[in-house]
Amino acid sequence: MADDREILRELWDGRIPTSFSLASNEVRKHFSKHVKVEHQENPMWFEFDGTPLQWHRPLGVLYDLAVMNSDGEARPPWSLVVHFDNYPHQEILRLDSPQAVEMNFMSSIKEADFIKHAGKIISTMQKKDHLQLWQGLQNDKFDQFWAVNRRLMERMSGEEGFKAIPVRIYRGDQMILQKLYKTIGPERKKRTLQDLLDEAFPDEDNSDARKLDEKTLEV
Amino acid sequence: MLMSYEEFMTEAEAFVASNSNWHVQAFDASGLICGLRRTSLLKNVNLDLHLLYSPSYQSPVLMFKPAYLSGQPLSSSEIQDLFSLKEETFHALMTQELHPMLNLPYWTVHTCNVSEICQAPGTESRPPGQFITMWLSIFMNILCLPPSQLM
Numbered sequence: 001m002a003d004d005r006e007i008l009r010e011l012w013d014g015r016i017p018t019s020f021s022l023a024s025n026e027v028r029k030h031f032s033k034h035v036k037v038e039h040q041e042n043p044m045w046f047e048f049d050g051t052p053l054q055w056h057r058p059l060g061v062l063y064d065l066a067v068m069n070s071d072g073e074a075r076p077p078w079s080l081v082v083h084f085d086n087y088p089h090q091e092i093l094r095l096d097s098p099q100a101v102e103m104n105f106m107s108s109i110k111e112a113d114f115i116k117h118a119g120k121i122i123s124t125m126q127k128k129d130h131l132q133l134w135q136g137l138q139n140d141k142f143d144q145f146w147a148v149n150r151r152l153m154e155r156m157s158g159e160e161g162f163k164a165i166p167v168r169i170y171r172g173d174q175m176i177l178q179k180l181y182k183t184i185g186p187e188r189k190k191r192t193l194q195d196l197l198d199e200a201f202p203d204e205d206n207s208d209a210r211k212l213d214e215k216t217l218e219v
Numbered sequence: 220m221l222m223s224y225e226e227f228m229t230e231a232e233a234f235v236a237s238n239s240n241w242h243v244q245a246f247d248a249s250g251l252i253c254g255l256r257r258t259s260l261l262k263n264v265n266l267d268l269h270l271l272y273s274p275s276y277q278s279p280v281l282m283f284k285p286a287y288l289s290g291q292p293l294s295s296s297e298i299q300d301l302f303s304l305k306e307e308t309f310h311a312l313m314t315q316e317l318h319p320m321l322n323l324p325y326w327t328v329h330t331c332n333v334s335e336i337c338q339a340p341g342t343e344s345r346p347p348g349q350f351i352t353m354w355l356s357i358f359m360n361i362l363c364l365p366p367s368q369l370m
Binding site for chain 2: 056090093097
């Protein structure tokens, strides 16, 4: 894990330059950099190119999908429209409470641990560990986050590695159905990204690097 | 209790044979990805119930989209009222996610421990379809739903 620290840090520090503009027909007085969800009457939502953003998805995935779907129109800074009205409840997840984002995040973490370790590591964690994980992420505290997350990234004693890799593959705006992608293949060989893509898209030539641009992975 | 998608579909098809309110729904053109679906009306709220297979948890998962007859979706507190749940119980029990096939917001009912309560299908000469019946009846009790709304 120590060797990976540099990569982990780089991923953590990744940023997407974004510009926000208010929808012209909406009230401006609510908009402030420091506004907290519980202080607003209406939940805020973002739109790019006419499409509401799925707030529960990682920003990198959203940005990559935006670039893919707009034929390269989405260049940095990424121009988003901020809305405070007409929340698209039929399309994106609700933000009924300040804890909504945290709960969604923890739900994903639990699901991922189920895939990696049959849920055995997350079940040994206490509420304070979950809180530390969430607050580390929320407050951009790499060490605080990874102090807990590294336990979720370790393999259990007696196991060769994770049971399977928690990964979502997006193509266009659709998430490809999740399957369990095992880490060890036949003859006990460790499987690569190529193997994963071959399994997910058996009818395609996944060795073509250009085709890879059509697919976005969320791990 | 873990099961494969094939085992789930065997259970599902047997269940549907004796529970006509439910039907098998194919989510893709080739009919390879299926789940069970039924509508339910509870106190003027339409529950669009889906019983799907979760590859992550290797077990069934219950998802639903509660909406008033006007089509307007329910808020979290309205759902709590509908099932008479305390806020804490509600948050422990349900999360909103995108339906994996339809890509629309649906509420997922958490299944931690539920599958452990039910035993493996096929063992102890349990007829196919019984597993899902047992599985659903646990939710019936948690959500205080009458059998007519869930079975």
